[in-house]
Amino acid sequence: xxxxxxxxxxxxxxxxxxxxxxxxxxxxxxxxxxxxxxxxxxxxxxxxxxxxxxxxxxxxxxxxxxxxxxxxxxxxxxxxxxxxxxxxxxxxxxxxxxxxxxxxxxxxxxxxxxxxxxxxxxxxxxxxxxxxxxxxxxxxxxxxxxxxxxxxxxxxxxxxxxxxxxxxxxxxxxx
Numbered sequence: 560x561x562x563x564x565x566x567x568x569x570x571x572x573x574x575x576x577x578x579x580x581x582x583x584x585x586x587x588x589x590x591x592x593x594x595x596x597x598x599x600x601x602x603x604x605x606x607x608x609x610x611x612x613x614x615x616x617x618x619x620x621x622x623x624x625x626x627x628x629x630x631x632x633x634x635x636x637x638x639x640x641x642x643x644x645x646x647x648x649x650x651x652x653x654x655x656x657x658x659x660x661x662x663x664x665x666x667x668x669x670x671x672x673x674x675x676x677x678x679x680x681x682x683x684x685x686x687x688x689x690x691x692x693x694x695x696x697x698x699x700x701x702x703x704x705x706x707x708x709x710x711x712x713x714x715x716x717x718x719x720x721x722x723x724x725x726x727x728x729x730x731x732x733x734x
Contacts, residue, residue, distance in 0.1 A: 608623060
């Protein structure tokens with residue numbers, strides 16, 4: 560794999576580079592040699608952040624992790640990417656899509672049964688007409704990260720969700 564390592568507000572030391580090669584090197588069993596891996600380190604106050612992006616045709620595998628220690632962040636981001644890769648592999652094999660970025664022996668491995676998506680609980684509720692601002696208030700009152708409602712202005716089902724930095728987003732599906 561080809562690593563592109565950069566830093567924002569941090570000098571990338573040899574120790575960090577070695578940790579990237581060592582820890583992310585575990586991912587080489589999944590990808591071909593010519594796969595590019597973009598690694599960005601950043602520091603904001605006491606937050607040590609690593610972002611790893613692996614662009615592929617029609618899809619991007621990306622993970623970011625923040626902690627007090629950059630080396631811990633590296634370990635955690637590798638685990639996240641491994642989970643994403645196994646999920647993506649299953650999707651590719653199921654749909655018989657282009658698999659040029661992965662090694663053939665990785666694609667031929669049998670998947671563990673625990674990678675299957677299982678729904679353990681479902682809920683039914685009335686979708687009440689309200690304005691997006693009211694839906695945000697209701698979401699906060701319930702302590703949820705998202706809230707489904709019928710938009711009183713458009714009479715369509717929408718979703719409001721909480722974003723990083725205590726901001727809100729609105730999803731308006733198109734049919």
